[in-house]
Amino acid sequence: MDSVAHGYRGQHRLFSNLTAELLPDHVYALVGPSGSGKSTLLSLLAGWYPPLSGTIAFEGVDRVGWVFQNPHGVAQRSALDHVSLPLQAGGARRPAAKLRALTLLREFGLADVASHRFSELSGGEAQRLMLARGIAAAPQLLLVDEPTAQLDMRTAERVNESLQALAHRGAIVVVATHDQNTRRRCTDVLDLADYA
Numbered sequence: 641m642d643s644v645a646h647g648y649r650g651q652h653r654l655f656s657n658l659t660a661e662l663l664p665d666h667v668y669a670l671v672g673p674s675g676s677g678k679s680t681l682l683s684l685l686a687g688w689y690p691p692l693s694g695t696i697a698f699e700g701v702d703r704v705g706w707v708f709q710n711p712h713g714v715a716q717r718s719a720l721d722h723v724s725l726p727l728q729a730g731g732a733r734r735p736a737a738k739l740r741a742l743t744l745l746r747e748f749g750l751a752d753v754a755s756h757r758f759s760e761l762s763g764g765e766a767q768r769l770m771l772a773r774g775i776a777a778a779p780q781l782l783l784v785d786e787p788t789a790q791l792d793m794r795t796a797e798r799v800n801e802s803l804q805a806l807a808h809r810g811a812i813v814v815v816a817t818h819d820q821n822t823r824r825r826c827t828d829v830l831d832l833a834d835y836a
């Protein structure tokens with residue numbers, strides 16, 4: 641990111657002069673007060689729209705994944721399918737994909753609801769499922785918005801560990817968060833208050 645600035649039409653700039661290099665094997669905590677533009681910056685990194693000024697360039701990143709606050713799943717499909725399908729899309733055979741998916745679901749405390757339909761999951765379960773799916777897709781860049789907001793401490797800790805594990809496999813992970821524990825678990829902090 642080089643001299644990136646953004647703001648919405650008719651509003652002041654949310655942030656400007658944002659220059660940073662994001663590296664594989666790192667988990668970045670994207671922090672800043674409510675409304676400072678964390679979700680906006682994630683959208684820019686996802687390539688959904690260009691920044692008002694400055695440039696965002698990627699090297700060696702073909703697969704970008706994102707897990708945003710409102711979980712969108714397929715109502716009739718099982719939790720297990722949501723995680724095993726991206727694994728199969730990545731080349732795994734069905735039985736292997738299911739086994740790996742089950743392991744991921746267990747990591748996220750979702751083993752008991754593996755066969756439940758997406759429409760039957762609670763808000764917190766659906767959010768964790770989207771994270772498990774995001775990780776299963778093995779993106780090189782994963783963008784996550786408030787992953788631990790609705791979770792108890794133990795589950796939040798598991799989520800943080802899974803994000804670290806993905807980074808250790810060579811991914812760049814960016815996590816917008818207000819959670820101090822999550823922030824402490826990240827390798828780096830990007831504070832939008834520094835670019836207001």
Ligand SMILES: Nc1ncnc2c1ncn2[C@@H]1O[C@H](COP(=O)(O)OP(=O)(O)OP(=O)(O)O)[C@@H](O)[C@H]1O
Binds near residue numbers: 648675676679
């Ligand atoms: N599509 C949009 N059009 C116009 N204004 C927007 C749009 N999206 C966000 N905003 C405004 O931009 C500001 C930053 O929003 P954003 O969601 O990026 O902040 P945030 O730091 O993620 O906030 P929070 O911590 O509360 O989730 C807010 O004032 C918001 O109302």
